[in-house]
Amino acid sequence: MRYWIGGALAIVLALVQAASVEQFKILGIAPNLMLVMLVAWLVVRGLEDVLPMLFVAGLTLGLVGSQTPGLVLLALLPIAGFGVLRELHVVHSDLVLVLVLVAASTVAYELVLLASVVVSGGTLDVVPAFSHAIVPAALVNMALAVPVFAVMRLARPADSRRRLAY
Amino acid sequence: MTARTLVWTGFIAIAAFVLMAANRLTLLDPVENLTLNVTSPVQSAMRDTTRPIADWVNNITDAGGLSRENQRLRDQNERLTNDLTRAREDAVQAQAAQDLNAVRKQFPNDTFLAASVVSRDSSNLRSLVAIDRGSADGVKEGMIVVTEGRSLVGTVAKVYSNYSWIMLITDPKSAVSAIVQESRAEGVVAGNYDGALKMEFVGQGAPVQQGDFVITSGVGGGYPPGIVIGRVSTVGKTPQDLFQHVNVDYLASLTQLEHVLVLTSFVPNRLPPP
Numbered sequence: 001m002r003y004w005i006g007g008a009l010a011i012v013l014a015l016v017q018a019a020s021v022e023q024f025k026i027l028g029i030a031p032n033l034m035l036v037m038l039v040a041w042l043v044v045r046g047l048e049d050v051l052p053m054l055f056v057a058g059l060t061l062g063l064v065g066s067q068t069p070g071l072v073l074l075a076l077l078p079i080a081g082f083g084v085l086r087e088l089h090v091v092h093s094d095l096v097l098v099l100v101l102v103a104a105s106t107v108a109y110e111l112v113l114l115a116s117v118v119v120s121g122g123t124l125d126v127v128p129a130f131s132h133a134i135v136p137a138a139l140v141n142m143a144l145a146v147p148v149f150a151v152m153r154l155a156r157p158a159d160s161r162r163r164l165a166y
Numbered sequence: 167m168t169a170r171t172l173v174w175t176g177f178i179a180i181a182a183f184v185l186m187a188a189n190r191l192t193l194l195d196p197v198e199n200l201t202l203n204v205t206s207p208v209q210s211a212m213r214d215t216t217r218p219i220a221d222w223v224n225n226i227t228d229a230g231g232l233s234r235e236n237q238r239l240r241d242q243n244e245r246l247t248n249d250l251t252r253a254r255e256d257a258v259q260a261q262a263a264q265d266l267n268a269v270r271k272q273f274p275n276d277t278f279l280a281a282s283v284v285s286r287d288s289s290n291l292r293s294l295v296a297i298d299r300g301s302a303d304g305v306k307e308g309m310i311v312v313t314e315g316r317s318l319v320g321t322v323a324k325v326y327s328n329y330s331w332i333m334l335i336t337d338p339k340s341a342v343s344a345i346v347q348e349s350r351a352e353g354v355v356a357g358n359y360d361g362a363l364k365m366e367f368v369g370q371g372a373p374v375q376q377g378d379f380v381i382t383s384g385v386g387g388g389y390p391p392g393i394v395i396g397r398v399s400t401v402g403k404t405p406q407d408l409f410q411h412v413n414v415d416y417l418a419s420l421t422q423l424e425h426v427l428v429l430t431s432f433v434p435n436r437l438p439p440p
Contacts, residue, residue, distance in 0.1 A: 019209035022288045023220035028361070029290055047167070051174035055181070062185070063201040064209070066287040066294040066324075066331050069194065070185030073178055080175045084167060113291050114359075122339040125358055132360035133290040 003052055010053040013037055014060035029136045031144045034061060035109055038079055039101045040145060040152040043094050047083040054079060071116055078108035095149060102145040106138040199326035202296070206284050206329075240419050244315040247417060251379050251394045255347060278312075278427040279303060284329070291359055293320075293334040295423055300328040310389055310429040317418035318342070318382060318393045319426050321434075330428075334420050335395065336361050343385040344395055349373045352383055355395055355414055363396060365412035372410065374401050380414050387435030 017034040024031065034057055042050040058076045062069025082101050091097040110133060118124045167175075188194050285296035299305050311319040311332050320340060323333035333340055340357040344365060351372030353365040368374055378398040384391030394417055402411035 015205060015208060016212060017288055018205075018285060019212040020216040020220070022286050023213065023216060024223055030288055032288075047171045048174075051171060051178065055174070055178050058178075059181075059185075060201075061288075063194075063198050064205050064285070065289075066285075066292060066296065067289065068186055068189040070182045070187075070189060073182035073185065077175070077178055077182065080171070080178070083171075087167065110289075110291060113289055117291060117338055120339065122337075123356065123358065125338070129291065129359040137290050 006049065006053045007056045010056035011060050013053075014057045015064065017061055018064045026140050026143075027136060029133070029140045031140045032106060032109065032137065033144065033148075035076065035079070035105055036102055036141050036145050036148050037152070038076070039082075039105055040098055040149045042079060042083050043086055043098050043101065043149070044152045047080065047087065050083070051080060067113065067116075071112070075109040075112035076105075078112075079105045082108075094153075095146070098145050098149045099142050102141050103138045106141045107134055110134040110137055195326055199300070199328060202285075202326065202329045206298070209285060237419065237422055240422075241315065244313065244317055244417050244419065247397075248315050248317060248394055251347065251381070252392075254379070255381065255392055258347065276429060277431040279305065279430050281330075281426055281428055283423050283426065287331075291338065293337040293340075293357060293361065293420070294323065295332050295334065295426075297330050297332060297426060297428070298328065299428060300326045300330050302327050304430055305330050305428055306433065308388070308434040310393070310432055310434070311426050312393060312429060313418040313423070313426060315418070316393065316427075317416075318389070318395050319418050319420065319423065321388075322428065332426070335416060336363060336420060342389055342395065343383045344380050345383040346372070346374050346398065347379040347381050348375070349378065352385070353409075353412065355380060363414040363416055365398070365414050366409065368410045368412050370403060370408065370410060374398060374410060374412055376401060389434070390429070390432045 013034045017032065021033050022030040038050055038054055038057065041053065054076050055073065058073040059069050061067075062072040065072070079101070082104050085091065085101065086097060091100060114129055114134070185194065279299055281297035281299040283295045284298050287294040297311075305322055305325050307322050307325050309322045311322065313319055318335055320332045320334040320337070322330050324331040334357070335342060335355065336357040338357050338359050342355045343352070344355040345352050346365075346368075349372055351368050351374050353368040355363055355365050358364060365380060376398055380395045380398060382389040382391055382393040382395060396414045396416040398412055399415040400411075400413045
């Protein structure tokens with residue numbers, strides 16, 4: 001994929017995340033559409049395609065949101081690490097892989113933000129943080145991942161589109 | 167992992183730390199202000215476009231505009247409760263003739279700056295909103311933000327030229343010195359990750375009851391006294407604890423904020439560390 005297309009997509013994704021997604025709260029939790037789409041893109045297109053998008057999306061969300069650009073990038077970085085699982089073919093079902101990676105990436109993302117809150121003087125209440133934010137966010141993002149991945153599969157390269165995805 | 171992906175990963179990691187350092191040194195402030203300037207109309211348009219869909223999704227179980235009606239009643243309730251609370255507070259003040267009156271006289275003519283909420287933090291751990299007023303309008307970090315009904319919303323956490331981020335009282339980093347209006351029991355109202363408010367450090371002997379009003383105490387100089395925060399929702403006591411477990415329902419409609427007032431006449435007097 002051309003970098004400029006990925007970059008433009010990433011900017012739009014970050015703006016949608018900052019502007020609109022928080023309106024769609026499910027059980028009081030705002031889904032992280034940007035993270036879900038990056039993970040789905042990772043599974044469909046591979047790590048090489050997603051890393052430039054991750055950089056642009058993280059930078060944009062950091063600039064338009066309340067978190068700093070560096071912190072958002074750091075919170076998204078575990079996606080790159082989890083992307084190794086795709087390369088290793090540990091999980092053969094792409095859908096299961098997306099769900100696992102979305103859950104893991106969400107927990108990692110929220111834990112980085114939690115660490116930043118605690119380091120900068122916030123309270124460390126682990127139970128409410130997990131029970132009201134981190135775990136519900138992972139579940140909501142996993143639910144969102146199913147339709148997002150169904151759409152994303154259309155962007156799969158032609159040669160791999162023929163093989164069974166589920 | 168190919169060499170290319172390793173290079174990208176390393177680049178992102180280094181960029182993350184460099185950007186965090188640059189942000190710490192406020193080097194990114196002009197860039198963030200410019201980005202907000204450019205993108206806020208786009209964000210507003212996106213929000214306006216998706217609002218009907220969001221309303222539909224959120225009100226899927228509602229029968230015809232229950233949410234709007236609920237919001238209107240909440241606003242009305244907030245205004246009436248504030249009137250009642252102010253009247254009661256005035257009565258308490260007049261009767262006791264405490265030092266609070268002297269403090270109040272220091273701020274006889276409160277001036278407010280109206281602002282619109284242009285963005286919200288999209289993470290689930292923080293509670294912040296962005297407003298369309300910044301240092302160019304006289305906004306300073308630490309200033310107090312209230313609703314049109316004069317209930318406490320939060321404090322200005324970060325100021326750019328034309329925009330500011332407001333840390334809501336429900337944010338886990340927020341702590342407000344407060345008193346229970348009826349019993350004058352003191353404590354600290356703190357936010358948490360679940361979006362609820364707790365009043366901490368309320369002594370076991372303090373008579374606190376469900377429905378009591380909680381207002382700012384002014385202790386510490388960070389907030390002017392007498393601003394309504396909310397009402398006590400539950401009180402829990404266990405013999406082995408030093409303090410009571412007091413939960414507070416905030417009065418301002420923090421999840422639906424569209425317009426707020428920045429109290430520009432009150433400059434917080436943060437106490438120096440001991």
